[in-house]
Amino acid sequence: MASTTRTQQLWLGRYVDAEWFGELAEQAMATGDRQPLVAAMERYHDLYEDAVLVVDAGGAEFANIGVDTGDPAVADAVAAARSNRHSTGFPHRLRTWDPDSLMIARPIGSGMQVEGAVLIETSTVQAKRDITDRWALMTLGMWTAxxxxxxxxxxxxxxxxxxLERLSQSVATLTDTLPNPVSGPPPTSIMRQYDGPPEVRELARSFDAMAMAVADAVEAQRQLVADTAHAIRNPLAALAIRLESLKPVIPDQSAHTFRRASSQVDRLAAVLDGLLRLAVAETPEGFRPVPHDSDWPSCCDAVRVVADRVEAWGVAFERAGMDVAAVVPDGEVEVAAPEDALMQILDVLLSNSCRYAGAGARTEVRVHGGTRWVTVSVIDDGVGVAEPELDKLTTRFYRGSSATPGGSGLGLPIAAALAQRHQGELTVGLTVPQGLHITVRLPARAS
Structure with a gap:
């Protein structure tokens, strides 16, 4: 743009000057006095250092200041102007390697009557220098910007x-504090999926190492609980056998104490079993590999599972003087959770209702299917619990004030952990006028 503008400015200025010299030459040819024309040409040459040539209609030199008439290019330009053709050899834009001088020629006269020609040989050095300076200034400004x-x-x-750098350092520090930290390169799947600045890659590596360390810690915790439960179960079973063998020789006055000791042994065995199930339930599903040949996680029909568990618990409810029923929709309601997990959750909820709702209570198990979630609700009209205790029912070893003796306080925590493990949730609420309403929400297969 700067080159084109400066070139057009030079060409237009010299073309206007050529018209002016044409008018002076026309007057000089008419009067025969060349002195004003020559004086103007000399001043112009002194001011711009450009050469000017004027020829008459026959091509003879009329006035000349600095033009080499022996140059073939000059002869061609003058001949074209005498043929009433204006100069067309001027470039659209000047470049640094273009010639240092260019010619502008135009005819003298008006209309079709040509009385001669004017040629200006102008220097392009200053114009090219100006263009170079502008380009240098623009380049400097561009690089500065x-x-x-x-x-x-x-x-x-x-x-x-x-x-991100601070987060990566914090993650690395946290990873070092975890038991059995994982060392070595991160999994290649992370490196294939993420790329970018070094800070992001470093954060990905640190996070991956932390995830692996957390997975190892969770697995170690679960294994510790399982090993501890198994290690204690054998001596506990031996203790129960020994107590059973002592039963015939226990005096009558000590029978009550013996029965209490036996019940405590049984309760301790139930607590160990509950801890083992809770450790398995609290193992995050994300740390377990997903089969490559399966497009969906393990799914089941919630309607069928609910009907099966209600039928299985019917006898226990009947013996407790209670009623249990399944309120389910027609057809299948697919839930994105394994059948055994949903069965364990329902067993916990139905067991609690059978144990704590009280004689004469009615329990309903309802299934509601949606596009994203499947809701399974266990609702009873029993004695219920106090409202301040609702949030504590899913806490380990917590037992409500109205609970009957014999429980371990691990049932609802196990059910809540199973629901959370499969991207669901378990909530506990009250029914009106009395009773308990436990809702389990799990992802629908369609979601």
């Missing part, structure tokens, strides 16, 4: 990535 924006971008990127 580029450096400025690059500096701002660098400062902004460092400001944005600084929290």
């Amino acid at each position: 580029l450096a400025l924006f690059a500096g701002l971008a660098l400062a902004l990127s460092r400001w944005v990535l600084r929290p």
